Amino acid sequence: MSPVTAGVLQLLALIAALALAYRPLGDHMARVYSSEKHYRPEKWIYKAVGANPSAEMRWPAYLRGVLVFSAVSVLFLYALQRAQGILPGSLGFSAIDPDQAFNTAASFVANTNWQSYYGEQAMGHVVQTGGLAVQNFVSAAVGMAVAVALVRGFARSRTGELGNFWADLVRGTVRILLPLSIVGALVLVACGAIQNFAGIHEVGQFMGGTQQWNGGAVASQEVIKELGTNGGGYFNANSAHPFENPTPFSNLFEIFLILLIPFAMTRTFGRMVGNLRQGYAILATMGVIWIGFTALMMWTEFAHHGPALQAAGGAMEGKETRFGIGASAIFSVATTLTSTGAVNSFHSSYTGLGGGIQLLGMQLGEIAPGGVGSGLYGMLIMAIIAVFIAGLMVGRTPEYLGKKISTREIKLAACYILITPALVLCFTAAAMALPTPGNSMANPGAHGFSEILYAYTSGANNNGSAFAGLNADTQWFNSTIGIAMLLGRFLPMVFVLALAGSLAEQKPVPETAGTLRTDKPLYAGLLVGTILIITGLTYFPALALGPLAEGLAS
Secondary structure, eight states: OOHHHHHHHHHHHHHHHHHHHHHHHHHHHHHHHHOOOOOHHHHHHHHHHTOOTTOOOBHHHHHHHHHHHHHHHHHHHHHHHHTGGGSTTOTTOOOOOHHHHHHHHHHHHTTOOOOOSOHHHHOOHIIIIIIIHHHHHHHHHHHHHHHHHHHHHHHOOSOOBOOOHHHHHHHIIIIIIHHHHHHHHHHHHHHTOOOOOOOEEEEEEETTEEEEEEOOSHHHHHHHHHHTTOOOOSSTTGGGSTTTSOSHHHHHHHHHHHHHHHHHHHHHHHHHHTOHHHHHHHHHHHHHHHHHHHHHHHHHHHOOOSHHHHHHTSOOTTBOTTTHHHHHHHHHHHHHTTTOOOOSBOGGGSOHHHHHHHHHHHHTTSTTTTSTTHHHHHHHHHHHHHHHHHHHHHTOOOEETTEEOOHHHHHHHHHHHHHHHHHHHHHHHHHHHSTTGGGGOSSOHHHHHHHHHHHHHHHHTTOOOOOTTSOOOSHHHHHHHHHHHHHHHHHHHHHHHHHHHHHHHSOOOOOOTTSOOTTSHHHHHHHHHHHHHHHHHHHHHHHIIIIIHHHHHO
């Protein structure tokens, strides 16, 4: 079987698995967030934090809950890293430096999981399992809660109430993420991923010396790393490490986990607004972009020029031989089109155009299908923009799901789509203009520029992957990428929740003959075009200086 055929078959198997899980998981999540019943363990959590799960919140109160919980999480994770030297199970590792501790705390709380450290050489069991893995759960649950609040904004009328943040947070964790993670961890252990609390031990001779490895609760952290679209690996090699991702089957299973919830949430959206066809339209938009990017990535990596690439069957530099080009390309697109950031290959080693595809995938806004929760609310923001553009074409006040899209809604949507590009481009410009940050680039010219552009694109879009040739463990990059991650995560949430509150206060608008049908293929096509045009106009100059220049020169 040729490598191309194997890659296509894996892609088809992945689509089939996602299709089978789409309806049951989407319906389950809709029931979870619509239920008024509280399980006993959930009541214990509410009592511990002093929350009333039955109290409805307007958007400012919901936002305060998000920000307070996240701020406490950053402080807790920062303190845990700074105290690592005196904690049990530290494996002899010392406390993390202040700038790196801030960067890591911001990264995991913001669901970015950018790592400027070597996991197996810096973090002990307590920090890995009690700090980082816990944030993998709750940061994902925060994103899902904000998405559900926006969906309620569309579904409700004549009220500003969006539900209860604490109830949404706990239910998302306890009823969705935790059960799926238990099953997924068992699958990974069966595939060969390790799950223990072993210390550091020598595993034999390597380059004239001994090689050392430490164990850890890897399978349980790996599953939520992918399921929650987090991406932070237990080991520096991330999902290229055989302890995290041992076989081709585990590799395909991890891609399935990455895409599972973001795609299924479109079904949840359709169920909660009472119109499944609306969910299918959003799903079709996400699916078209994801499949298109995957096909383009496979083509660029399989297209071989010269005898070395022909002998390897494609661009094999930086890719695991046990996965090959096809599976690596599928994994790469899945992670950069979501906010996962996990890698099973070296992104910096991809072809110039392949690196550009990775960058563009993140610059779309992580919406195809995007992160858990963040992908859905990002796509719904773009849906509002597309409706507004359509309204301008025909001279009619735009409407979406029975709600008028007025000046207030458009201003909030515009702020949402502008904040992340502003962070990416401003920080990239500053890093290129100052003398010190440029010393971290491993490569000159266009590829070196791409390394820095990729770093801030990944941070501000809460992705976490990297062109790893960049030495990001400096005070400048730890601090500025940490700031970009926090602002890129929580500023957009402000506009999302304000928009949700504005929509929930409206009364429904009856559908007429002039109403744009947003559940039809025509609208899905308009939405795809809107996304690509807005992203292209925003980032094309930067992409032209980096990956496009490199790709055309190769």
